[in-house]
Amino acid sequence: MNSFFNKIVKEPLFQFLTIGLILLGGERLINSDDYSDDQYSILIDDQLLAQFMQRQAKSFRPEDALKTIQGLPAIERQSLIENYVKGEVLYREALALNLERDDQIIRRRLMQKMDYLAQGFYDEKPPLTEADLRAYYDSSREDYTKVATATFTHVFIASGKNLTWEQGKTQAMRLLKDLNAGQVPFENSGLYGERFLYNRNYVNRDDEEIGSHFGADFQKEMFSLDLLAPSNAFKWQGPLKSDYGWHLVLVTRRTPIYVPDFQDVSATVLADAQRQQEREIKRLAIDKLVSKYQVEDKAERK
Numbered sequence: 001m002n003s004f005f006n007k008i009v010k011e012p013l014f015q016f017l018t019i020g021l022i023l024l025g026g027e028r029l030i031n032s033d034d035y036s037d038d039q040y041s042i043l044i045d046d047q048l049l050a051q052f053m054q055r056q057a058k059s060f061r062p063e064d065a066l067k068t069i070q071g072l073p074a075i076e077r078q079s080l081i082e083n084y085v086k087g088e089v090l091y092r093e094a095l096a097l098n099l100e101r102d103d104q105i106i107r108r109r110l111m112q113k114m115d116y117l118a119q120g121f122y123d124e125k126p127p128l129t130e131a132d133l134r135a136y137y138d139s140s141r142e143d144y145t146k147v148a149t150a151t152f153t154h155v156f157i158a159s160g161k162n163l164t165w166e167q168g169k170t171q172a173m174r175l176l177k178d179l180n181a182g183q184v185p186f187e188n189s190g191l192y193g194e195r196f197l198y199n200r201n202y203v204n205r206d207d208e209e210i211g212s213h214f215g216a217d218f219q220k221e222m223f224s225l226d227l228l229a230p231s232n233a234f235k236w237q238g239p240l241k242s243d244y245g246w247h248l249v250l251v252t253r254r255t256p257i258y259v260p261d262f263q264d265v266s267a268t269v270l271a272d273a274q275r276q277q278e279r280e281i282k283r284l285a286i287d288k289l290v291s292k293y294q295v296e297d298k299a300e301r302k
Contacts, residue, residue: 125281146257
């Protein structure tokens, strides 16, 4: 036990706290008359204890906490008071020792609180009107663009290794005739061709994903193919060249890139416009605070 105590005593943090408490105690002793005012008194009431209990429990509603406090037995109330007083005393003594200075964690927390307070000015603004939302939508139409999508299956013929690109294309052309002659449906595409690196069936996949799997040339050709009528549901097309070989495709659905009407995205526009307004209000509030200060750069100029 003595060795453990000796080890603790030698710790820099322990020594720092000890010196701090000695200095504080000595200063209090010398200036004892200065500590008889209200600064060193702690007033307790039900409302204060209710708020303290709420912070501790993180789940009480204000009215429930107040009722709980008022119904506490004397011994439990005293225990709650003692816990509150300990925390309050430690907080006040830390401020008296200026322990908050140069503390980056406290600095960051205070900055976050001021940032939050600046954001609170948003509640003072009137609600956005439909005219406001339409103006925001018109200025941000590109943000609501819906990407092109396609639903298709494909039969793959690898080329460039065992087959030259020309040989692969010739084989794909022959297989295309067989697929159309047999009216091979979407679900039977797996019976033909070779295994592809990615997927065989693509359902409502966007053009960027298709391009990342097959390459830009395939992507461009895919979205330029004729979209066949339901009567030609088994019409295979191709061959389309990818980075890996040739593909015969059966396209069942395709949607072009487009910007939806305001009515179709009004809920999203409202949320986006509110966030944008909130950011702008906070920026203006912080700029106003910053404008109160004069900044001097005393670094030597070369």
